[in-house]
Amino acid sequence: MKVAHLSDLHLGYAGAGPGRAGDVLRVFENAMGRISELGPDLVVIAGDVFDHPEVTASPIATFSRSVRALRDSLPGVAVVVAAGARDIPFEAGAHGPLMVIGALPGVEVATTAVRRLVLHDGQLAVTLLPHPAVMASRSLKVSPDRKAKWNVLVAHAALASGRSHAPAIPLQGWDYVALGSSHAYTRVAERVCYSGSLERVGADPWEEAAIDKGFVTAQLDSGEVTLWPVEARAAVSLAPIEATGGGTATVARRLGEALAGVPGGIDGKLVRVPIRGLSADDLAVLDREVLAGVRRRVAELRVEALAGQGASHGVGGA
Numbered sequence: 001m002k003v004a005h006l007s008d009l010h011l012g013y014a015g016a017g018p019g020r021a022g023d024v025l026r027v028f029e030n031a032m033g034r035i036s037e038l039g040p041d042l043v044v045i046a047g048d049v050f051d052h053p054e055v056t057a058s059p060i061a062t063f064s065r066s067v068r069a070l071r072d073s074l075p076g077v078a079v080v081v082a083a084g085a086r087d088i089p090f091e092a093g094a095h096g097p098l099m100v101i102g103a104l105p106g107v108e109v110a111t112t113a114v115r116r117l118v119l120h121d122g123q124l125a126v127t128l129l130p131h132p133a134v135m136a137s138r139s140l141k142v143s144p145d146r147k148a149k150w151n152v153l154v155a156h157a158a159l160a161s162g163r164s165h166a167p168a169i170p171l172q173g174w175d176y177v178a179l180g181s182s183h184a185y186t187r188v189a190e191r192v193c194y195s196g197s198l199e200r201v202g203a204d205p206w207e208e209a210a211i212d213k214g215f216v217t218a219q220l221d222s223g224e225v226t227l228w229p230v231e232a233r234a235a236v237s238l239a240p241i242e243a244t245g246g247g248t249a250t251v252a253r254r255l256g257e258a259l260a261g262v263p264g265g266i267d268g269k270l271v272r273v274p275i276r277g278l279s280a281d282d283l284a285v286l287d288r289e290v291l292a293g294v295r296r297r298v299a300e301l302r303v304e305a306l307a308g309q310g311a312s313h314g315v316g317g318a
Contacts, residue, residue, distance in 0.1 A: 001124060001150050001220040004035045007046035007180030008084070008197035011063060012055030015201070017270070017300030023233055024051075025062045027198045031215050031230050032066040036073040038217060038228070041120065043070070043077060046180025046195065047084025047131060047156025053096040054089075060097050064104055071106050078119055081109045083130035084156040084180055088112075114142060124148060129155035129169070131181075144173045150220045156180040159188065175220040184211045185227050191218070193225055199232045205300070206272050209235035233299050235270040236262055240306055243278035251278060252290045259294065271298045276306040 013024045035043060050059060067079055081098065088111070089096040102109035108117055110128035117126045125145035134140065134157040144151035153174045158181050171177055177192040185196035195216040200208040213232035218225050238258050243251045255273065259266055271294070275283065283305055295301045 001042075001120075001175075002038070002040040003152060003176055003178070003218045003220065004038065004040040004043045005046065005176075005178040005193065005195045005216040005218060006031065006043070006198065007156070007178070007195045008048045008183055008201070009045065010048055010051040010086070010197065010199070010201040011059035013051040013199070013201045015205075015300060016302065017298070019299055020233075021058075023299065024199050024201060025059065027213075027230050027232060029062060029066050031198055031228075032070055034228060034230075035215065036070050039074060040077065040217060042124065042126065042152070043079045044126070044152065044154045044178045045079065045081045046154050046178045047082050048086045048180060049081060049084065049101070050087055050097050051201070052086055053094075055097055060100055063101055067101075067104055067107060077106065078117075079107045080117060080126055080128060080154060081107065082128040082154045082156050082180070083109065083111045083132070085131045088132060114140075116145065118145070118148065122148060124150045124152070126152045126154060129153065129157065131156045134169070140169050142170060150175045152220070153177045154180075158182070175223075176218040176225075178216075178218075183208055185214065185216070187225065191223050191225070193218070195227075198230050200235055200270065205233075205270050206235045206237040206302075209237065233268070233270050234264070235272075236266065237272040238262075238274065240274040240276045242276055243282070244276070248278075248282050248285045248289070251275060251282070251286055255286075255290060266294070267297050268299055270300045270302075272302045272304065274304040274306050278305065280305070 009028050010024055014021050083098055087098050098109050098111050101107055110130045112132045114133050115128045125148035127142055151174050171192050179194045182194040183197040183202055186194040193216055198213055202208055212229050214227050214229040216227055241254050
């Protein structure tokens with residue numbers, strides 16, 4: 001019995017670059033295509049399918065199209081979703097995007113309460129633990145189905161780590177626990193895993209620069225867990241460019257040297273440029289004369305104006 005595990009898709013994410021919304025949709029479609037080739041018996045998504053509950057039609061259509069293609073290739077596969085914090089409508093009782101995808105053939109969703117599904121002629125029990133259910137209790141009473149041969153738990157939760165709001169989730173006795181909320185692939189225990197996000201979609205994508213992005217497959221009989229990498233945007237953060245002792249021409253030269261030294265170049269990447277000690281007026285000139293050209297080459301550009309002692313006091317972007 002093979003399970004494919006994704007989480008934190010953030011479909012509908014816009015980012016600060018003109019093509020970032022498309023990046024997120026494209027990497028999801030590619031991941032679903034690869035999952036189709038791997039032929040799992042079950043696909044689980046551990047929350048934050050969407051970046052926010054008021055997404056446009058395009059992310060919903062992309063999800064629907066990808067699931068339909070998956071099920072055309074693997075007619076018996078089910079796609080199950082435990083809602084994340086970002087999937088829940090802001091107003092109680094409102095219908096969010098999960099209501100739409102939950103109506104698709106082969107898709108099962110848990111939005112607010114714990115839900116158990118019994119699949120594959122009773123051999124597989126899947127317990128869905130959405131974010132609202134996690135936050136409603138400090139101690140969650142969920143346990144495997146003893147009648148089933150295989151038991152999978154899907155939860156959108158940050159596991160207890162000393163924070164007062166972190167829930168205690170029973171992890172023993174499951175054949176696999178699929179977790180979401182962390183954007184980094186993390187093996188919590190032998191059969192307990194965060195798959196991480198497919199793209200660098202955090203508030204600071206550069207914090208995720210060294211993190212491999214992908215989805216996970218788990219073999220329930222052997223316990224083997226495999227991370228399958230996907231091609232997410234590379235993120236590059238330059239060392240601070242010093243403006244001390246020169247004007248915009250000096251900074252432009254130093255910046256050009258730094259950009260030229262990026263392994264593999266900067267084209268198509270997420271690039272962060274900290275500049276220390278440049279006035280707002282000079283930064284505006286630099287933006288007009290130099291940074292505009294850089295923006296045309298990269299997927300996203302973030303310029304951080306640093307004070308002389310290194311404290312950030314302004315951000316320019318996209």
